[in-house]
Amino acid sequence: MADILEIKNLTKIYGQGKENLCVLENANLTVARGTFVVLLGPSGSGKSTLLNLIGMLDTATSGEILLEGKDITKIKSETKRSALRLKKIGFVFQFDGLLPEFNLLENAAMPGLMRGKNETRRAQNLLDQLGVGSMSHKMPADLSGGEKQRAAIARALCNKPDLLLADEPTGNLDAARKEQVFKDFATLA
Ligand SMILES: Nc1ncnc2c1ncn2[C@@H]1O[C@H](COP(=O)(O)OP(=O)(O)OP(=O)(O)O)[C@@H](O)[C@H]1O
Ligand SMILES: [Mg+2]
Incomplete structure (x- = not known):
């Protein structure tokens, strides 16, 4: 069975031109089904950014996010993204x-x-x-x-x-x- 999550060369740049901020640069991560992973890093290091990309609340600049082997960065329809999110993903936010x-x-x-x-x-x-x-x-x-x-x-x-x-x-x-x-x-x- 495919890993629950596989992230390949994920890059996220906020803004554009001189004002841009590269928060994730070619990030890679594999999470096996049934495991529990903790992301640690200082404030502003990109933890929420990564979670928002995985949860399809934001879109990546480049790279792939495979959820059960399927690249969710390719799903552009908000209806489809919402349906998949409801079916597969649970969220607990910093504020309730x-x-x-x-x-x-x-x-x-x-x-x-x-x-x-x-x-x-x-x-x-x-x-x-x-x-x-x-x-x-x-x-x-x-x-x-x-x-x-x-x-x-x-x-x-x-x-x-x-x-x-x-x-x-x-x-x-x-x-x-x-x-x-x-x-x-x-x-x-
Ligand atoms: N929508 C946005 N537009 C531009 N810059 C952003 C945006 N969201 C976050 N950033 C910037 O991206 C960087 C990473 O932010 P992020 O929220 O992912 O950090 P974090 O690791 O979750 O921090 P914290 O521990 O404080 O929650 C920060 O420098 C932040 O200012
Ligand atoms: Mg955060």
Whole structure:
């Protein structure tokens, strides 16, 4: 079976002309299925840039990104990119990105709903596991940063993504909770 992710000679240059900034230059990376990879680097080194390219939220300057052997940089249609993202990729952003008009449980179950599946029970179990199960009917505005971030993690996991991308997913969490999230990710992988 193909690796879940293979990045070949990936280059990303922001801007153009004299103002341009080359953030990734011929980057290569292979990630085997079922593994858990941590990207480390100083602020501004291009970690979020890379995750955004893999998640099809931004487009590369050159190079290939193979998701299960298929080059996603060749997919130009936003409809197709969105459909693939929904089916294969889970995201946890640095800031939670929850939908403010839905409660935590609805937020966590949202990717399933978008695929026509009711995954409310699974979403509730994940919220329980992450310690925010009792808050499932609260709205995001009424919760702390860490609580929201845990709900965002539940949402990403609920959809059983083939590839889970997490950009500083524990930034708002205390030390014990941080460690638990990494353990959960490793178990899941
Ligand atoms: N849309 C953009 N246009 C121009 N430059 C950008 C853009 N996004 C990011 N950059 C620049 O690209 C570089 C890499 O940014 P990126 O956000 O990938 O870093 P990072 O490693 O995630 O940093 P941090 O640890 O602070 O989150 C930075 O110098 C940043 O200023
Ligand atoms: Mg970043």
